[in-house]
Ligand code: ADP
């Protein structure tokens with residue numbers, strides 16, 4: 112009895128050997144897997160190329176013609192078979208390097224063939240290696256439809272003789288079996304409401320489209336189905352997590368927060384900050400573990416929100432830690448929290464890679480006996496010997512810098528996991544975030560503190576450097592400070608270092624001491640020296656800070672109002688945006704100048720133009736997504752949702768939104784999927800099991 116889960120081995124034309132290869136190469140193990148193995152493009156089979164008018168590139172073409180001769184050539188590299196192929200207008204060679212014995216025995220001379228394959232041009236001559244071929248009389252019989260599906264393939268598949276034609280044949284065999292292989296997977300009310308093609312038609316049309324229009328409808332139907340099911344799963348998992356994972360119950364707001372709020376809060380919170388703090392408070396007071404992603408553009412004021420969360424934890428007699436991606440940032444956070452918490456009995460300390468052993472010992476002791484309430488630091492915090500008495504909250508700044516394994520370590524410190532707040536300034540569109548981190552709650556600060564002037568961004572070519580220097584001088588005369596940033600990409604670290612030093616030399620000449628003072632910070636310096644230089648700049652003792660990207664994230668010096676980015680074409684969009692966010696923190700008009708060479712790639716041009724055009728982190732993130740694709744958002748590579756069969760969360764973001772709404776609606780009305788109309792969903796849910804995404808791995 113054939114069913115969706117029948118092993119592919121038992122399909123006519125497969126057998127154990129091919130089954131093994133299909134599984135290894137394409138992860139096709141069952142009938143249903145093959146049916147859901149979709150072509151990634153289609154060739155219009157009603158169109159034939161003429162040999163004298165072939166495109167002069169390596170495209171795939173279909174030609175009608177006859178074989179007029181065959182020979183086997185022996186060369187140093189080995190044997191090959193060459194067939195002369197002709198139509199009325201010209202001649203070309205078809206070439207086989209292997210497996211030609213069988214082909215030779217079966218090839219018919221002077222009969223009309225339809226061939227299909229990739230062109231190979233060499234010194235003005237064209238040939239086609241390993242064409243797919245079919246006698247014209249059979250061609251007319253076999254596939255009536257005019258679209259020829261092209262499936263994703265691999266070298267190994269081709270070598271094993273599993274050609275496009277073979278895959279097509281196998282799919283046709285499935286279509287012949289028909290029956291429950293094609294049974295519907297969406298409830299009728301969904302099909303009716305969205306006017307979707309039914310499953311059976313969609314599957315047939317996606318493999319062998321009868322028209323462009325039908326193909327589009329089939330694609331929409333199948334994408335929608337996939338998106339709806341993945342969203343249903345994400346939401347269900349999230350609900351499960353919330354039910355299952357107990358968290359510390361922080362029922363008090365506590366005096367530390369009240370004191371801070373009434374006496375020390377340096378400014379009025381924006382309403383976005385207030386809303387997010389409320390969301391965090393609700394999480395921490397729910398008895399379940401908080402697992403929240405806080406998104407907010409650079410400079411939107413995430414740190415103070417983090418502090419509120421910390422104060423709640425402390426007010427409930429728990430400890431908190433604040434993890435930053437770099438030492439400089441950790442120091443900065445430490446310094447600013449120290450100021451905010453001055454006159455308060457709450458004890459805090461800093462732990463980084465360069466903390467002295469003797470200080471470490473004290474920190475460890477105080478953490479274990481509970482006298483130390485807040486630990487700020489780098490990933491040094493995750494080390495084995497750092498043990499908290501009762502860690503109630505972990506804040507992780509700029510999550511994209513941290514590996515999952517490190518995050519997971521936090522959990523082992525307690526039987527009940529601490530609340531987790533991840534802060535990021537690399538926003539991704541909200542629906543996308545929900546889908547990628549489906550079982551993570553997302554908060555958003557979508558408002559800047561008042562009084563900020565939008566940063567003016569300009570693009571300048573290297574040969575305009577003197578004008579840029581002039582501009583810097585004017586700004587320094589106005590009492591402002593300047594960042595100049597050089598790229599640092601690991602592969603060419605030496606070269607980058609030289610660029611930085613050359614830049615420093617030429618700058619020192621144009622901005623001579625004593626009138627001008629320059630700080631320099633780069634990755635090769637010791638942490639103490641970096642801190643010293645940062646401090647001089649922060650105190651206004653130097654006017655220019657030259658740095659590699661170490662200042663990328665989080666540095667907060669409001670008097671710095673000009674950001675010059677050297678070789679800006681070498682930075683990614685989100686990095687550029689982060690860097691730009693270092694200025695525009697005071698009340699002065701700020702500037703960001705992107706310096707580039709004159710030869711820019713198309714992608715670089717788009718990046719620079721995007722930066723000049725917008726200050727909005729979400730628009731930038733979206734442009735970045737389009738350029739790089741979602742798989743490159745750090746930390747999301749493992750996410751199951753990126754391995755969907757047909758839908759694409761970026762390109763199909765509109766469908767995704769609709770599917771997410773539908774999924775929410777279904778589960779709101781029928782949380783356990785008990786209604787008879789939803790039984791079809793319940794039955795099919797497990798078939799759409801994507802690999803867990805990163806957050807599930809943690810929990
Ligand atoms: P980010 O979200 O990039 O981490 P920060 O927390 O570093 O931003 O805040 C950026 C700057 O804005 C800091 O100088 C901070 O003191 C200031 N700030 C934060 N919230 C407010 C507010 N509500 N009103 C005025 N200034 C604020």
Ligand code: MG
Pocket residue numbers: 413414508665
């Ligand atoms: Mg920050």
